[in-house]
Amino acid sequence: MxxxxxxxxxxxxxxxxxxxxxxxxxxxxxxxxxxxxxxxxxxxxxxxxxxxxxxxxxxxxxxxxxxxxxxxxxxxxxxxxxxxxxxxxxxxxxxxxxxxxxxxxxxxxxxxxxxxxxLRDYYRVSLAKIRSSVTLKNSDNSVIQGSCRDISMSGAMITLPITTTEVEVGRTIDECKISIDDVLELEFRGKVRSLHKTDSDTLAGIQFVDLSPSQLKPISTALNKIERQNMKP
Known part of the structure; x- marks a missing residue:
């Protein structure tokens, strides 16, 4: 199966x-x-x-x-x-x-x-024009702060400090939070699907794990709002 x-x-x-x-x-x-x-x-x-x-x-x-x-x-x-x-x-x-x-x-x-x-599972919306923050809490209670680069119904691409070493591909992080301006507040479990180092930061692809229908609806609403904001000149 x-x-x-x-x-x-x-x-x-x-x-x-x-x-x-x-x-x-x-x-x-x-x-x-x-x-x-x-x-x-x-x-x-x-x-x-x-x-x-x-x-x-x-x-x-x-x-x-x-x-x-x-x-x-x-x-x-x-x-x-x-x-x-x-x-x-x-x-x-x-x-x-x-x-x-x-x-x-x-x-x-x-x-x-x-x-x-x-629906729209892999349709990603850019957050380049919108303020966002990301918090990842490790099992030892240490916290990693970052921002959200784009988001979809299934996950997000987040930006973390270049010095981040605690995040590894395949790892599941039980306490994650994404805040997008006044559009979305989402707490979730996330699985690291990809990592890419740039000259200035670390890009991590995070998959949402076991979101309930009550969590999915606000994401869908947020995607629509962000799309409208992105279309403004």
Whole structure:
């Protein structure tokens, strides 16, 4: 189960549940497809509720109704849903909610991992005209200060002092903060994806890790505001 290009893998349970809760609240459709079948059949449903204790997603009626003849309790399914700012997909097993033949509800296993694709994921917006600051807090509580060069829905390019040695490619920093003028205040976990030394500073590409939907919305709003400001003469 590998991620597709432009997808991120989310394993943080709180973030996964927030995504599923948003889909439930908005009554967003789900599409269900058999993973290991040559059939192109796609089934549709919506989430009725989440049962966290039993680790179940309770689904409403699945259509078309011939799914019972093709899907068993061991059939591996790919489930997809489109959200406001992107889409998610995950894998699971489906079974009737109970033994009643007339009960239209079914249950899915709650995923431990989802694949998420953000709209405008790799569309970066320059911050050359806007004041910004970046704070990275190390595990020993030491702090690195810098600024933000550009930002997207998935990460940011930040500028750090040339003397910075604590940041390494592949390292995850649990406490990061980006402040962009009066446009955005974002606290997040970040993973260092790239490093480049110049004559005057260090450029670090930081990927946002396990952002929740409530964190993504302000980023999207900020990108729109920054774009408008950048267009001004």
């Amino acid at each position: 590998s991620a597709l290009p432009n997808e991120e893998i989310v394993t943080n349970e709180a973030v996964i549940l927030e995504c599923l809760n948003q889909i439930t609240k908005n009554n967003t459709p789900l599409s269900l497809r058999l993973r290991e079948s040559e059939s192109n059949d796609v089934y549709q449903s919506r989430i009725q509720s989440l049962n966290i204790k039993k680790r179940q997603i309770v689904l409403k009626q699945i259509l078309p109704s011939d799914w019972r003849g093709k899907i068993t309790s061991v059939t591996k399914l790919e489930i997809k849903s489109t959200m406001n700012m992107g889409s998610i997909r995950f894998y699971g097993l489906l079974s009737p909610l109970d033994d009643s033949e007339n009960n239209p509800y079914c249950k899915l296993t709650l995923p431990k991992k989802v694949f998420r694709m953000q």
